[in-house]
Amino acid sequence: MHLINRQFRLLAVIMLKPEKLIEDYVFGIKLCEVVERRMSFKDRIDFSLSNLRSILKKVWLYIVTAIGIGGFIHGYVPQDIVKSIMKHTGFFSVSFAVLICIPLYSNSAGVLVSMDIALAFMMAVTALSFPEFVILKQVMKSKLMAIFAVTVGISIITAGYLFNLLF
Secondary structure, three states: OHHHHHHHHHHHHHHHOHHHHEOHHHHOOOOOOOOOOOOOHHHHHHHHHHHHHHHHHHHHHHHHHHHHHHHHHHHHOOHHHHHHHHHHHHHHHHHHHHHHOOOOOOOOHHHOOOHHHHHHHHHHHHHOOHHHHHHHOOOEOHHHHHHHHHHHHHHHHHHHHHHHHHO
């Protein structure tokens, strides 16, 4: 059985050709080419602020958008509506919780009906949130991001259902 599992994994790697799913510049990064230099405290602050500005220029709009959507849902969507939707979706409530978390980056477990839904929601809000995809897009191509989203999404949904089944 172990041999079959290894062969399946090898076949999957060969078929997916994962090197084509990673951004090209990643392969140009040289390891162990670190040049250490002495920096004064002021130089470290300037270096940090420069990197901070560079990162914020790339992601500020996504962060503000995600915070705005999360704030709107938190402030304007009554908890009773979310609870009602979760109750009426029945078996699919865990899946629905995972789907609604994608635009969010928040801690909203308090509005959810049960622990299985809260567990799935909180895992998905971290792993499948829009800001997370912005970060992953820096090194992954779209196909790999889709594979990641589907794999992690199915895993989280399964964990939610297993939690519900076991507890």
